[in-house]
Amino acid sequence: MQVTMNVNGEEVSREIEGxxxxxxxxxxxxxxxxxxxxxxxxxxxxxxVWLDGEPVKSCTVLAAxxxxxxVRTVEGMEQxxxxxxxxxxxxxxxxxxxxxxxxxxxxxxxxxxDRNPDPSEQExxxxxxxxxxxxxxxxxxxxxIRWAAAEExxxxxxxxxxxxx
Amino acid sequence: xxxTVPADGHRTAFVDNDQKPCGHGRMLRKEDPRFVRGKxxxxxxxxxxxxxxxxxxxxxxxxxxLLSVDTSLAEAHPKVRLVVTGAMLAEKGLAWMPTLSGDVxxxxxxxxxxxxxxxxxxxxxxDRYAARDALExxxxxxxxxxxxxxxxxxxxxxxxxIRDDLEGKQDNHCFDWETGDAAETDxxxxxxxxxxxxxxxxxxxxxxxxxxxxxxxxxxxxDGKLTLWSTTQAPHAHRxxxxxxxxxxxxxxxxxxxxxxxxxxxxxxxxxGYVCAIVGSLLTGKPVKWMEDRxxxxxxxxxxxxxxxxxxxxxxxxxxxxxxxxxxxxxxxxFNGTAAPVKYPAGFFGVxxxxxxxxxxxxxMTAAYTNKAPGGVAYACSFRITEAVYLIERIVDCLAYExxxxxxELRMKNxxxxxxxxxxxxxxxxxxxGNYAPTMELATQLAGYAELRAEQAEKRVRGELMGIGVSFxxxxxxxxxxxxxxxxxxxxxxxxxxxxxxxxxxxVRLSVQSQGQGHETTFAQIVAEExxxxxxxxxxxxxxxxxxxxxLGTYGSRSTPVSGAAAALVARKVRDKARLIASxxxxxxxxxxxxxKGSFRxxxxxxxxxxxxxxxxxxxxxxxxxxxxxxxxEAQICYNPENLTYPHGAYICVVxxxxxxxxxxxxxxxxxxxxxxxxxPMIIEGQVHGGLTDGVGMALMEMIAFDEDGNCLSGSLMxxxxxxxxxxxxxxxxxxxxxxxxxxxxxxGVGESATVGSPPAIVNAVVDALKPFGVRHADMPLxxxxxxxxxxxxxxxxx
Numbered sequence: 001m002q003v004t005m006n007v008n009g010e011e012v013s014r015e016i017e018g019x020x021x022x023x024x025x026x027x028x029x030x031x032x033x034x035x036x037x038x039x040x041x042x043x044x045x046x047x048x049v050w051l052d053g054e055p056v057k058s059c060t061v062l063a064a065x066x067x068x069x070x071v072r073t074v075e076g077m078e079q080x081x082x083x084x085x086x087x088x089x090x091x092x093x094x095x096x097x098x099x100x101x102x103x104x105x106x107x108x109x110x111x112x113x114d115r116n117p118d119p120s121e122q123e124x125x126x127x128x129x130x131x132x133x134x135x136x137x138x139x140x141x142x143x144x145i146r147w148a149a150a151e152e153x154x155x156x157x158x159x160x161x162x163x164x165x
Numbered sequence: 166x167x168x169t170v171p172a173d174g175h176r177t178a179f180v181d182n183d184q185k186p187c188g189h190g191r192m193l194r195k196e197d198p199r200f201v202r203g204k205x206x207x208x209x210x211x212x213x214x215x216x217x218x219x220x221x222x223x224x225x226x227x228x229x230x231l232l233s234v235d236t237s238l239a240e241a242h243p244k245v246r247l248v249v250t251g252a253m254l255a256e257k258g259l260a261w262m263p264t265l266s267g268d269v270x271x272x273x274x275x276x277x278x279x280x281x282x283x284x285x286x287x288x289x290x291x292d293r294y295a296a297r298d299a300l301e302x303x304x305x306x307x308x309x310x311x312x313x314x315x316x317x318x319x320x321x322x323x324x325x326x327i328r329d330d331l332e333g334k335q336d337n338h339c340f341d342w343e344t345g346d347a348a349e350t351d352x353x354x355x356x357x358x359x360x361x362x363x364x365x366x367x368x369x370x371x372x373x374x375x376x377x378x379x380x381x382x383x384x385x386x387x388d389g390k391l392t393l394w395s396t397t398q399a400p401h402a403h404r405x406x407x408x409x410x411x412x413x414x415x416x417x418x419x420x421x422x423x424x425x426x427x428x429x430x431x432x433x434x435x436x437x438g439y440v441c442a443i444v445g446s447l448l449t450g451k452p453v454k455w456m457e458d459r460x461x462x463x464x465x466x467x468x469x470x471x472x473x474x475x476x477x478x479x480x481x482x483x484x485x486x487x488x489x490x491x492x493x494x495x496x497x498x499x500f501n502g503t504a505a506p507v508k509y510p511a512g513f514f515g516v517x518x519x520x521x522x523x524x525x526x527x528x529x530m531t532a533a534y535t536n537k538a539p540g541g542v543a544y545a546c547s548f549r550i551t552e553a554v555y556l557i558e559r560i561v562d563c564l565a566y567e568x569x570x571x572x573x574e575l576r577m578k579n580x581x582x583x584x585x586x587x588x589x590x591x592x593x594x595x596x597x598x599g600n601y602a603p604t605m606e607l608a609t610q611l612a613g614y615a616e617l618r619a620e621q622a623e624k625r626v627r628g629e630l631m632g633i634g635v636s637f638x639x640x641x642x643x644x645x646x647x648x649x650x651x652x653x654x655x656x657x658x659x660x661x662x663x664x665x666x667x668x669x670x671x672x673v674r675l676s677v678q679s680q681g682q683g684h685e686t687t688f689a690q691i692v693a694e695e696x697x698x699x700x701x702x703x704x705x706x707x708x709x710x711x712x713x714x715x716x717l718g719t720y721g722s723r724s725t726p727v728s729g730a731a732a733a734l735v736a737r738k739v740r741d742k743a744r745l746i747a748s749x750x751x752x753x754x755x756x757x758x759x760x761x762k763g764s765f766r767x768x769x770x771x772x773x774x775x776x777x778x779x780x781x782x783x784x785x786x787x788x789x790x791x792x793x794x795x796x797x798x799e800a801q802i803c804y805n806p807e808n809l810t811y812p813h814g815a816y817i818c819v820v821x822x823x824x825x826x827x828x829x830x831x832x833x834x835x836x837x838x839x840x841x842x843x844x845x846p847m848i849i850e851g852q853v854h855g856g857l858t859d860g861v862g863m864a865l866m867e868m869i870a871f872d873e874d875g876n877c878l879s880g881s882l883m884x885x886x887x888x889x890x891x892x893x894x895x896x897x898x899x900x901x902x903x904x905x906x907x908x909x910x911x912x913x914g915v916g917e918s919a920t921v922g923s924p925p926a927i928v929n930a931v932v933d934a935l936k937p938f939g940v941r942h943a944d945m946p947l948x949x950x951x952x953x954x955x956x957x958x959x960x961x962x963x964x
Contacts, residue, residue, distance in 0.1 A: 033207070041883050077202075094848070
């Protein structure tokens with residue numbers, strides 16, 4: 001079957017099998033390998049992408065179901081050569097080690113900050129609780145997301161002061 | 166918790182920020198810019214022209230005779246290019262392969278299947294879905310045999326023999342091992358005031374890295390070269406084994422370990438799937454990708470632990486620990502797939518005497534085969550030190566319980582004193598350095614230990630269940646001295662090459678490889694510290710056998726102790742050569758030169774100096790060099806560690822238990838680690854955080870369980886529970902620094918410290934909370950149902 005969707009702002013159209021998972025469509029057909037495949041059971045969240053602005057686990061969405069919709073992946077986070085605040089936060093606060101869960105974590109974090117620009121630690125922990133990181137122990141991921149929130153709010157005190165002085 | 170953020174860090178390239186130290190210190194990671202863009206390069210990201218996909222048919226039964234395998238329908242599938250069975254491999258002499266511990270393991274079953282999930286056949290097809298479809302078309306006839314699941318009965322005389330492939334094998338005995346002095350230990354136990362005995366189970370768990378195992382094999386028939394991209398923590402060791410197994414000449418094999426999505430020991434062994442991918446490529450002439458799914462990862466690849474331990478401790482009435490004795494029954498699964506130095510079949514379990522100055526110790530271990538997946542050394546265990554530390558730290562708490570003394574006080578009374586280092590343990594290990602008491606004191610101070618005990622006393626009056634758990638660990642990491650340590654005859658030394666280019670930029674080539682530990686940053690910092698070349702001017706090359714010197718890979722926290730030493734020493738070698746060149750450039754004798762990070766200057770004349778960059782250009786330039794000095798500025802080394810390094814730490818955990826549901830919540834966790842010289846504190850903290858989370862997983866949630874037929878009950882992440890952000894607290898960390906005396910920069914390993922040290926702290930906290938119920942011990946995983954059983958006075962072992 002033919003499927004057409006908008007991925008990171010670009011219209012893509014491919015002939016696919018009806019059973020093809022969105023994660024494999026993105027990785028194998030579009031070669032957007034930033035979205036990962038980790039468990040098959042919607043537990044690990046390494047495959048999280050946005051479908052019409054909502055984070056979904058692309059290992060349990062058929063590519064066909066995304067037809068006519070907008071998909072955004074980690075490759076679409078950087079805009080005009082500028083990293084998203086969430087991406088910067090993960091680098092600044094050591095929010096990643098092996099990097100495998102990172103794209104999914106960042107997509108969820110971005111969605112959280114879009115609806116709640118000033119989340120508490122507990123709100124962040126709840127937002128990412130459908131995803132597993134085996135390396136970081138989550139504390140630095142929480143810090144990364146708070147860093148991004150502060151960056152966007154212009155309240156990132158230490159750095160803001162330093163950079164404007 | 167660190168709340169400051171680097172100033173203006175994001176404005177420029179991430180590695181070029183204000184926090185950059187030219188050497189040791191907090192530096193953002195050089196590898197992160199690709200990872201946050203989704204540009205990591207993992208094995209499954211590879212797509213080669215004409216690449217085919219491989220899927221493996223696995224046994225549904227734990228123990229059965231293989232009667233027939235009919236592949237005709239699968240072969241007829243329009244997208245299938247190849248179907249291979251064990252019988253076909255046997256014709257080529259490839260049906261069996263050596264394991265890292267000198268046993269053999271079936272690549273594809275020929276005679277019997279010996280665990281659920283064992284490899285029976287494989288299919289190579291045009292896409293990954295078609296390959297899976299074709300597995301359904303293979304018809305296998307099995308004759309079920311009685312499985313051996315409980316290791317306690319595996320050695321019974323009437324137990325079915327699992328390994329009848331081994332000539333003359335008539336039982337399920339795998340190996341016996343002992344350490345320490347039995348008679349001396351018995352004598353000390355006989356005269357001790359107090360003896361405490363406890364049966365302690367460390368259940369089977371699984372590292373479950375987020376990226377499963379896989380490979381892409383690409384055999385070029387024209388030049389006879391095999392390239393294998395694979396999820397391996399030990400590319401060089403794997404290359405040598407492939408040369409031996411497949412009979413390919415070693416120089417015609419290139420193993421590439423690209424970005425790896427977590428390892429934790431899961432990616433040390435060679436799995437049948439890798440060999441199948443190689444065979445698939447050899448037979449089809451095409452690149453072949455094999456990527457296991459999560460269930461395959463959990464059910465068939467390297468598990469960890471599975472030790473049943475009887476721990477005994479002898480002490481005086483006043484709480485002086487005199488001796489420790491243990492008997493261990495080890496479940497090794499169907500094949501002995503343990504990855505440990507040859508002379509250490511039980512890994513480094515011999516450090517079970519822990520951090521205490523005692524008079525005698527003895528361990529007797531028996532390992533058995535069962536109808537379960539092979540493995541054993543994995544999950545950041547530091548070659549079984551996880552089990553050893555758990556045993557001693559649990560049994561010391563049992564002693565504290567019996568003596569009615571505080572567990573911190575009991576530990577402080579018995580810790581090895583600083584003046585006793587280097588300290589030779591009763592089982593023969595020489596701890597290189599340590600200053601234990603300040604580490605314990607810092608942990609109690611950070612935790613507010615006295616206040617916590619006061620709070621607990623108040624809560625107990627009200628019937629609330631709060632527990633405080635303590636552990637103190639010493640690890641032995643950085644295998645290892647080649648006189649003692651090898652894997653299948655390969656010495657555990659590591660190579661390193663350093664080249665400084667004419668413009669003063671450098672490339673350092675390592676034999677170890679990163680699975681997330683940040684080697685591209687840490688190793689650049691090590692060289693930067695020695696040479697004064699900024700770390701962002703140093704490219705770290707790793708994970709490719711064609712590009713790097715030989716070495717045994719990353720596991721057992723060995724990268725910094727072994728390869729980190731190699732990197733420092735190779736840089737010093739370059740510096741020695743640079744000194745000769747500098748002396749001719751400055752026209753003074755070598756003795757008149759002083760090194761200040763990044764430049765040589767003439768003593769007493771601060772204006773006369775040359776930088777390492779100046780020297781690099783001269784080394785490659787047309788001008789004269791001193792007599793006997795060759796052009797170029799590079800060196801190589803193979804570092805053979807003199808001893809292991811012995812990091813230590815003190816951990817304190819606070820838990821609350823809901824008396825209604827028996828659910829355990831880890832409220833606080835304080836970890837004080839001493840890993841000697843600290844290269845990048847940010848990365849160290851990250852390593853510790855990850856290990857602490859592993860500890861919560863093992864202590865409270867994770868277990869690979871089986872039913873009586875050998876069906877794995879933990880074959881998905883719905884069944885094998887890993888901590889999420891909601892199960893762990895915000896970690897509180899601290900550190901002390903006791904450098905290693907024999908490591909060139911004084912560093913020790915830290916990658917596994919927290920995985921080793923945290924489970925006993927958490928279990929000790931839970932047991933402490935259950936003290937009002939008279940509970941002295943309860944086994945992991947302390948799930949609500951198991952804690953509830955303990956509260957009813959009947960804590961049962963998990964297996």
